[in-house]
Amino acid sequence: MEICYTSSMKMRTKKVAIGVLLLVAVIVTCALLFREQITSLLMQPTESSVPAGNQGVATSDVQTVAKNISTPWAMAKLPAGDILVTERSGQLQRIGQNGQTFTIEGVRETSEGGLLGLAIHPKFDDNGWIYLYSTTDQNNQLTNRIERYTLTDDQLQDRTVILDAIPASSNHDGGALAFGPDEKLYATAGDANLQQQAQDTASLAGKLLRMNDDGSAPADNPFGNLVWSYGHRNSQGITWDSKGQLWSTEHGPSGADTGRDELNLIVKGGNYGWPTVTGNETREGMIAPVSQSGDSDTWAPGGVAYHDGTLYFSGLRGQSLYTATIADDNTVQLKRHLTGEYGRLRAVMASDNQLYLSTSNNDGRGSPTSDDDRILRFNINAFGRR
Numbered sequence: 001m002e003i004c005y006t007s008s009m010k011m012r013t014k015k016v017a018i019g020v021l022l023l024v025a026v027i028v029t030c031a032l033l034f035r036e037q038i039t040s041l042l043m044q045p046t047e048s049s050v051p052a053g054n055q056g057v058a059t060s061d062v063q064t065v066a067k068n069i070s071t072p073w074a075m076a077k078l079p080a081g082d083i084l085v086t087e088r089s090g091q092l093q094r095i096g097q098n099g100q101t102f103t104i105e106g107v108r109e110t111s112e113g114g115l116l117g118l119a120i121h122p123k124f125d126d127n128g129w130i131y132l133y134s135t136t137d138q139n140n141q142l143t144n145r146i147e148r149y150t151l152t153d154d155q156l157q158d159r160t161v162i163l164d165a166i167p168a169s170s171n172h173d174g175g176a177l178a179f180g181p182d183e184k185l186y187a188t189a190g191d192a193n194l195q196q197q198a199q200d201t202a203s204l205a206g207k208l209l210r211m212n213d214d215g216s217a218p219a220d221n222p223f224g225n226l227v228w229s230y231g232h233r234n235s236q237g238i239t240w241d242s243k244g245q246l247w248s249t250e251h252g253p254s255g256a257d258t259g260r261d262e263l264n265l266i267v268k269g270g271n272y273g274w275p276t277v278t279g280n281e282t283r284e285g286m287i288a289p290v291s292q293s294g295d296s297d298t299w300a301p302g303g304v305a306y307h308d309g310t311l312y313f314s315g316l317r318g319q320s321l322y323t324a325t326i327a328d329d330n331t332v333q334l335k336r337h338l339t340g341e342y343g344r345l346r347a348v349m350a351s352d353n354q355l356y357l358s359t360s361n362n363d364g365r366g367s368p369t370s371d372d373d374r375i376l377r378f379n380i381n382a383f384g385r386r
Helices: 002-033 035-042 195-199
Strands: 062-066 072-077 083-087 091-095 100-103 115-120 129-138 141-152 155-167 177-179 185-189 207-211 227-230 235-240 246-250 262-266 301-307 310-315 321-326 332-337 345-351 354-359 375-379
Touching: 062 091, 072 345, 072 354, 083 115, 091 115, 115 185, 129 177, 141 185, 155 185, 155 207, 185 235, 235 310, 246 301
Parallel strands: 072 115, 115 177, 235 301, 301 345
Antiparallel strands: 062 375, 072 083, 083 091, 091 100, 115 129, 129 141, 141 155, 177 185, 185 207, 207 227, 235 246, 246 262, 301 310, 310 321, 310 345, 321 332, 345 354, 354 375
16 A cells, blocks of 8 residues: 555656646747747836826927837937937947948947947047947856947047956846036946845945046045945936036836835945845945935936936836936925837936937837837927926
Protein backbone atom coordinates (compact mmCIF):
# COMPACT_ATOMS: atom_id res chain seq x y z
CA MET A 1 0.00 0.00 0.00
CA GLU A 2 2.87 2.41 0.79
CA ILE A 3 4.39 1.83 -2.66
CA CYS A 4 1.07 2.47 -4.41
CA TYR A 5 0.49 5.61 -2.33
CA THR A 6 3.95 6.97 -3.14
CA SER A 7 3.50 6.20 -6.81
CA SER A 8 0.10 7.89 -6.81
CA MET A 9 1.52 11.00 -5.12
CA LYS A 10 4.33 11.20 -7.67
CA MET A 11 1.83 10.92 -10.50
CA ARG A 12 -0.34 13.72 -9.07
CA THR A 13 2.73 15.90 -8.48
CA LYS A 14 3.82 15.32 -12.06
CA LYS A 15 0.37 16.26 -13.36
CA VAL A 16 0.34 19.43 -11.26
CA ALA A 17 3.81 20.38 -12.54
CA ILE A 18 2.73 19.80 -16.13
CA GLY A 19 -0.39 21.88 -15.53
CA VAL A 20 1.63 24.72 -14.07
CA LEU A 21 4.04 24.64 -17.01
CA LEU A 22 1.15 24.69 -19.48
CA LEU A 23 -0.43 27.62 -17.64
CA VAL A 24 2.85 29.54 -17.69
CA ALA A 25 3.25 28.79 -21.38
CA VAL A 26 -0.26 30.09 -22.09
CA ILE A 27 0.38 33.28 -20.07
CA VAL A 28 3.72 33.92 -21.80
CA THR A 29 2.20 33.26 -25.24
CA CYS A 30 -0.69 35.64 -24.56
CA ALA A 31 1.72 38.27 -23.24
CA LEU A 32 3.79 38.04 -26.43
CA LEU A 33 0.80 38.01 -28.76
CA PHE A 34 -0.98 40.88 -27.06
CA ARG A 35 1.98 42.81 -25.63
CA GLU A 36 1.07 46.01 -27.48
CA GLN A 37 -2.50 45.91 -26.17
CA ILE A 38 -1.32 45.07 -22.64
CA THR A 39 1.28 47.84 -22.67
CA SER A 40 -1.27 50.33 -23.98
CA LEU A 41 -3.70 49.33 -21.22
CA LEU A 42 -1.06 49.72 -18.50
CA MET A 43 -0.05 53.12 -19.90
CA GLN A 44 -3.59 54.53 -19.88
CA PRO A 45 -3.98 57.73 -17.84
CA THR A 46 -4.99 57.29 -14.22
CA GLU A 47 -7.77 59.34 -12.65
CA SER A 48 -6.27 62.75 -11.94
CA SER A 49 -6.84 64.97 -8.92
CA VAL A 50 -5.27 67.95 -10.72
CA PRO A 51 -7.97 70.48 -11.68
CA ALA A 52 -8.69 70.76 -15.39
CA GLY A 53 -7.63 73.93 -17.18
CA ASN A 54 -7.94 74.53 -20.90
CA GLN A 55 -8.81 71.23 -22.55
CA GLY A 56 -9.37 72.64 -26.00
CA VAL A 57 -7.17 75.15 -27.80
CA ALA A 58 -8.37 77.26 -30.70
CA THR A 59 -7.03 76.24 -34.10
CA SER A 60 -5.41 79.64 -34.43
CA ASP A 61 -3.41 78.99 -31.24
CA VAL A 62 -1.73 75.72 -32.33
CA GLN A 63 0.44 74.76 -35.29
CA THR A 64 2.19 71.55 -36.30
CA VAL A 65 5.87 72.44 -36.69
CA ALA A 66 6.97 68.93 -37.71
CA LYS A 67 5.45 65.48 -38.02
CA ASN A 68 6.54 61.87 -38.43
CA ILE A 69 9.45 62.37 -36.02
CA SER A 70 10.90 59.18 -34.49
CA THR A 71 10.20 59.40 -30.74
CA PRO A 72 11.44 62.95 -30.07
CA TRP A 73 12.98 63.39 -26.62
CA ALA A 74 14.36 66.93 -26.27
CA MET A 75 14.24 70.27 -28.11
CA ALA A 76 16.42 73.38 -28.14
CA LYS A 77 16.31 76.51 -30.29
CA LEU A 78 19.41 77.79 -32.04
CA PRO A 79 20.09 81.57 -31.90
CA ALA A 80 19.11 81.91 -35.58
CA GLY A 81 15.74 80.28 -34.90
CA ASP A 82 16.10 76.68 -36.14
CA ILE A 83 15.05 73.98 -33.66
CA LEU A 84 17.17 70.95 -32.84
CA VAL A 85 15.29 67.79 -31.82
CA THR A 86 16.78 64.53 -30.55
CA GLU A 87 15.19 61.29 -31.70
CA ARG A 88 15.61 58.45 -29.24
CA SER A 89 16.69 56.11 -32.04
CA GLY A 90 19.87 58.14 -32.57
CA GLN A 91 19.13 60.98 -34.98
CA LEU A 92 19.43 64.71 -34.38
CA GLN A 93 16.91 66.62 -36.47
CA ARG A 94 17.27 70.26 -37.45
CA ILE A 95 13.90 71.86 -38.10
CA GLY A 96 13.82 75.11 -40.02
CA GLN A 97 15.27 76.66 -43.13
CA ASN A 98 18.39 74.48 -42.94
CA GLY A 99 16.58 71.25 -42.06
CA GLN A 100 18.94 68.28 -41.81
CA THR A 101 19.30 64.92 -40.11
CA PHE A 102 22.52 64.03 -38.28
CA THR A 103 23.11 60.43 -37.22
CA ILE A 104 24.80 60.17 -33.83
CA GLU A 105 27.13 57.18 -33.78
CA GLY A 106 27.02 54.56 -31.06
CA VAL A 107 23.55 55.26 -29.69
CA ARG A 108 21.77 52.22 -28.23
CA GLU A 109 18.00 52.66 -28.04
CA THR A 110 16.33 50.74 -25.21
CA SER A 111 12.94 50.87 -23.49
CA GLU A 112 13.76 54.34 -22.12
CA GLY A 113 17.34 54.90 -23.26
CA GLY A 114 18.83 56.18 -26.50
CA LEU A 115 19.57 59.69 -27.72
CA LEU A 116 18.03 61.82 -24.97
CA GLY A 117 19.01 65.27 -23.72
CA LEU A 118 20.19 68.28 -25.70
CA ALA A 119 21.76 71.58 -24.67
CA ILE A 120 23.17 74.55 -26.58
CA HIS A 121 26.15 76.39 -25.14
CA PRO A 122 25.33 79.94 -23.91
CA LYS A 123 28.11 81.23 -26.19
CA PHE A 124 27.06 79.18 -29.21
CA ASP A 125 27.55 82.13 -31.57
CA ASP A 126 31.24 82.12 -30.60
CA ASN A 127 32.03 78.39 -30.30
CA GLY A 128 29.20 76.49 -32.06
CA TRP A 129 29.00 73.93 -29.25
CA ILE A 130 26.02 71.66 -28.62
CA TYR A 131 25.78 68.84 -26.07
CA LEU A 132 24.02 65.48 -26.30
CA TYR A 133 23.18 62.87 -23.65
CA SER A 134 22.88 59.30 -24.94
CA THR A 135 22.83 55.65 -24.01
CA THR A 136 25.50 53.46 -25.56
CA ASP A 137 26.79 49.90 -25.32
CA GLN A 138 30.39 49.40 -24.29
CA ASN A 139 31.71 45.85 -24.00
CA ASN A 140 28.13 44.53 -23.86
CA GLN A 141 27.27 46.84 -20.97
CA LEU A 142 24.94 49.82 -21.18
CA THR A 143 26.31 53.18 -20.13
CA ASN A 144 25.23 56.80 -20.54
CA ARG A 145 27.49 59.57 -21.76
CA ILE A 146 27.56 63.28 -22.54
CA GLU A 147 29.22 64.45 -25.76
CA ARG A 148 30.07 67.86 -27.14
CA TYR A 149 29.91 68.68 -30.86
CA THR A 150 30.59 71.71 -32.99
CA LEU A 151 27.72 72.70 -35.29
CA THR A 152 29.00 75.06 -37.99
CA ASP A 153 28.27 75.51 -41.68
CA ASP A 154 25.56 72.83 -41.48
CA GLN A 155 28.17 70.30 -40.32
CA LEU A 156 28.17 68.41 -37.01
CA GLN A 157 31.78 67.61 -36.13
CA ASP A 158 34.51 67.62 -33.47
CA ARG A 159 32.86 64.92 -31.35
CA THR A 160 34.25 65.01 -27.81
CA VAL A 161 33.09 62.76 -24.95
CA ILE A 162 33.11 64.99 -21.87
CA LEU A 163 31.55 62.50 -19.43
CA ASP A 164 31.33 58.74 -19.73
CA ALA A 165 30.32 55.84 -17.48
CA ILE A 166 27.08 57.36 -16.18
CA PRO A 167 25.18 54.29 -14.89
CA ALA A 168 22.62 53.05 -17.41
CA SER A 169 19.85 50.50 -17.73
CA SER A 170 17.07 49.79 -20.19
CA ASN A 171 14.98 52.10 -17.95
CA HIS A 172 15.65 54.97 -15.51
CA ASP A 173 18.36 56.78 -17.46
CA GLY A 174 17.45 60.37 -16.62
CA GLY A 175 18.82 62.26 -19.60
CA ALA A 176 17.91 65.94 -19.22
CA LEU A 177 20.60 68.49 -20.15
CA ALA A 178 20.55 72.27 -19.71
CA PHE A 179 22.85 75.19 -19.05
CA GLY A 180 21.97 77.18 -15.96
CA PRO A 181 22.13 80.93 -15.33
CA ASP A 182 25.64 80.29 -13.95
CA GLU A 183 26.65 78.93 -17.40
CA LYS A 184 27.34 75.50 -15.88
CA LEU A 185 25.99 72.37 -17.57
CA TYR A 186 23.42 70.40 -15.55
CA ALA A 187 22.40 66.79 -16.29
CA THR A 188 19.99 64.36 -14.69
CA ALA A 189 21.16 60.78 -14.14
CA GLY A 190 18.54 58.15 -13.33
CA ASP A 191 19.10 55.47 -10.72
CA ALA A 192 19.54 52.88 -13.53
CA ASN A 193 17.68 50.40 -11.29
CA LEU A 194 20.49 50.71 -8.73
CA GLN A 195 18.18 52.22 -6.13
CA GLN A 196 20.52 52.31 -3.15
CA GLN A 197 23.21 54.11 -5.13
CA ALA A 198 20.89 57.13 -5.32
CA GLN A 199 21.84 57.77 -1.67
CA ASP A 200 25.58 57.39 -2.31
CA THR A 201 27.11 60.76 -3.20
CA ALA A 202 30.16 58.99 -4.65
CA SER A 203 27.98 57.37 -7.34
CA LEU A 204 26.50 59.17 -10.36
CA ALA A 205 23.30 57.07 -10.27
CA GLY A 206 20.15 58.87 -9.12
CA LYS A 207 21.70 62.33 -9.18
CA LEU A 208 21.51 65.80 -10.62
CA LEU A 209 24.98 66.61 -11.96
CA ARG A 210 26.67 69.98 -12.44
CA MET A 211 29.80 70.47 -14.52
CA ASN A 212 31.91 72.94 -16.45
CA ASP A 213 31.47 72.99 -20.22
CA ASP A 214 34.41 70.56 -20.58
CA GLY A 215 32.89 68.01 -18.18
CA SER A 216 35.09 68.84 -15.18
CA ALA A 217 33.69 69.44 -11.70
CA PRO A 218 33.31 73.07 -10.58
CA ALA A 219 35.21 73.91 -7.40
CA ASP A 220 32.02 74.95 -5.57
CA ASN A 221 30.13 71.67 -6.06
CA PRO A 222 29.05 70.32 -2.64
CA PHE A 223 30.73 66.89 -2.63
CA GLY A 224 33.97 67.53 -4.51
CA ASN A 225 32.68 65.74 -7.61
CA LEU A 226 29.96 66.27 -10.23
CA VAL A 227 27.02 65.64 -7.85
CA TRP A 228 24.81 68.68 -7.18
CA SER A 229 21.85 66.91 -5.53
CA TYR A 230 21.01 63.28 -4.83
CA GLY A 231 18.27 60.83 -3.84
CA HIS A 232 16.60 61.02 -7.25
CA ARG A 233 14.85 58.15 -9.02
CA ASN A 234 14.46 59.31 -12.62
CA SER A 235 14.34 63.02 -13.33
CA GLN A 236 13.74 63.94 -16.98
CA GLY A 237 13.19 67.68 -16.87
CA ILE A 238 15.03 70.69 -15.42
CA THR A 239 14.53 74.46 -15.74
CA TRP A 240 15.17 77.73 -13.90
CA ASP A 241 12.68 80.39 -12.87
CA SER A 242 13.17 84.17 -12.97
CA LYS A 243 14.78 84.08 -9.51
CA GLY A 244 17.40 81.61 -10.72
CA GLN A 245 15.84 78.74 -8.77
CA LEU A 246 16.25 75.26 -10.24
CA TRP A 247 13.16 73.03 -10.67
CA SER A 248 12.96 69.41 -11.77
CA THR A 249 10.32 66.85 -12.68
CA GLU A 250 10.82 63.31 -11.43
CA HIS A 251 9.17 59.93 -11.88
CA GLY A 252 7.89 58.21 -8.77
CA PRO A 253 7.55 54.44 -8.25
CA SER A 254 6.24 52.34 -11.14
CA GLY A 255 4.52 49.00 -11.60
CA ALA A 256 1.82 48.09 -9.09
CA ASP A 257 3.11 50.85 -6.78
CA THR A 258 2.83 53.59 -9.41
CA GLY A 259 2.19 57.23 -8.55
CA ARG A 260 3.88 59.87 -6.40
CA ASP A 261 5.55 61.64 -9.33
CA GLU A 262 7.30 64.80 -8.19
CA LEU A 263 7.90 68.46 -8.92
CA ASN A 264 11.02 69.43 -6.96
CA LEU A 265 12.77 72.67 -6.09
CA ILE A 266 16.46 71.76 -6.17
CA VAL A 267 18.99 73.14 -3.68
CA LYS A 268 22.74 72.62 -3.59
CA GLY A 269 23.63 69.36 -1.84
CA GLY A 270 19.97 68.44 -1.24
CA ASN A 271 18.85 64.87 -0.57
CA TYR A 272 15.49 64.16 -2.23
CA GLY A 273 14.92 60.87 -0.49
CA TRP A 274 14.80 58.10 -3.08
CA PRO A 275 14.45 55.21 -2.35
CA THR A 276 14.03 55.84 1.40
CA VAL A 277 10.99 58.11 1.12
CA THR A 278 8.53 58.86 -1.68
CA GLY A 279 5.69 61.30 -2.20
CA ASN A 280 4.94 63.33 0.91
CA GLU A 281 6.82 61.00 3.25
CA THR A 282 9.39 62.86 5.30
CA ARG A 283 12.60 62.03 7.09
CA GLU A 284 15.14 64.31 8.72
CA GLY A 285 17.69 65.55 6.21
CA MET A 286 15.52 64.69 3.19
CA ILE A 287 13.60 67.20 1.09
CA ALA A 288 9.96 66.61 0.17
CA PRO A 289 8.64 67.63 -3.27
CA VAL A 290 6.87 70.94 -3.76
CA SER A 291 4.08 68.95 -5.38
CA GLN A 292 3.46 65.27 -6.07
CA SER A 293 0.79 63.28 -7.87
CA GLY A 294 -0.36 61.15 -4.94
CA ASP A 295 -0.95 57.41 -4.75
CA SER A 296 -3.74 57.16 -7.33
CA ASP A 297 -2.48 59.47 -10.09
CA THR A 298 0.51 59.02 -12.41
CA TRP A 299 1.88 61.95 -14.38
CA ALA A 300 5.05 60.23 -15.66
CA PRO A 301 6.49 63.73 -16.22
CA GLY A 302 8.83 64.51 -19.10
CA GLY A 303 10.29 67.91 -19.89
CA VAL A 304 9.66 71.17 -18.07
CA ALA A 305 9.94 74.83 -19.12
CA TYR A 306 9.43 78.16 -17.34
CA HIS A 307 7.65 81.27 -18.59
CA ASP A 308 6.46 84.37 -16.71
CA GLY A 309 5.79 82.87 -13.28
CA THR A 310 4.59 79.43 -14.42
CA LEU A 311 6.22 76.05 -14.93
CA TYR A 312 4.96 73.97 -17.86
CA PHE A 313 5.64 70.24 -17.74
CA SER A 314 4.47 67.32 -19.83
CA GLY A 315 2.79 64.07 -18.85
CA LEU A 316 3.54 60.81 -20.62
CA ARG A 317 1.08 58.49 -18.93
CA GLY A 318 -0.86 61.54 -17.78
CA GLN A 319 -1.26 62.55 -21.45
CA SER A 320 -1.53 66.17 -20.33
CA LEU A 321 0.29 69.46 -20.19
CA TYR A 322 0.54 70.54 -16.55
CA THR A 323 0.95 74.15 -15.45
CA ALA A 324 2.33 75.02 -12.02
CA THR A 325 1.96 78.69 -11.13
CA ILE A 326 4.60 79.62 -8.55
CA ALA A 327 3.60 81.69 -5.51
CA ASP A 328 5.97 83.93 -3.56
CA ASP A 329 6.54 81.15 -1.00
CA ASN A 330 7.36 78.65 -3.81
CA THR A 331 4.14 76.70 -3.40
CA VAL A 332 2.43 75.98 -6.71
CA GLN A 333 -1.07 75.88 -8.12
CA LEU A 334 -1.46 72.99 -10.56
CA LYS A 335 -3.80 72.66 -13.53
CA ARG A 336 -3.85 70.21 -16.42
CA HIS A 337 -4.54 70.95 -20.07
CA LEU A 338 -5.00 69.07 -23.36
CA THR A 339 -5.71 65.83 -21.48
CA GLY A 340 -5.86 62.98 -23.96
CA GLU A 341 -6.00 65.35 -26.92
CA TYR A 342 -2.56 64.56 -28.35
CA GLY A 343 -1.66 61.41 -26.42
CA ARG A 344 1.65 61.11 -24.62
CA LEU A 345 3.60 64.36 -24.29
CA ARG A 346 7.37 64.54 -23.74
CA ALA A 347 9.57 67.53 -24.67
CA VAL A 348 8.62 71.06 -23.60
CA MET A 349 10.20 74.34 -24.69
CA ALA A 350 9.12 77.94 -24.11
CA SER A 351 10.37 80.63 -26.49
CA ASP A 352 9.07 84.03 -27.62
CA ASN A 353 5.64 83.60 -25.99
CA GLN A 354 5.29 80.24 -27.72
CA LEU A 355 5.15 76.82 -26.07
CA TYR A 356 6.52 73.86 -28.02
CA LEU A 357 5.43 70.31 -27.17
CA SER A 358 6.42 66.97 -28.64
CA THR A 359 4.24 63.90 -28.65
CA SER A 360 5.71 60.53 -27.67
CA ASN A 361 3.20 58.10 -29.10
CA ASN A 362 5.77 56.00 -31.00
CA ASP A 363 7.76 55.11 -27.89
CA GLY A 364 6.14 51.67 -27.58
CA ARG A 365 3.67 52.81 -24.94
CA GLY A 366 1.27 55.00 -26.89
CA SER A 367 -1.29 54.86 -29.68
CA PRO A 368 0.24 56.78 -32.61
CA THR A 369 -1.71 58.52 -35.34
CA SER A 370 -0.49 58.68 -38.94
CA ASP A 371 1.24 62.02 -38.19
CA ASP A 372 3.02 60.99 -34.98
CA ASP A 373 5.28 61.87 -33.54
CA ARG A 374 4.74 65.61 -33.85
CA ILE A 375 6.22 68.90 -32.69
CA LEU A 376 3.37 71.28 -31.81
CA ARG A 377 3.57 75.03 -31.21
CA PHE A 378 1.01 76.85 -29.06
CA ASN A 379 0.40 80.46 -28.23
CA ILE A 380 1.37 80.26 -24.58
CA ASN A 381 -1.49 82.59 -23.64
CA ALA A 382 -3.91 79.85 -24.68
CA PHE A 383 -3.29 78.26 -21.28
CA GLY A 384 -4.17 81.45 -19.41
CA ARG A 385 -2.72 83.09 -16.31
CA ARG A 386 -4.08 82.06 -12.94
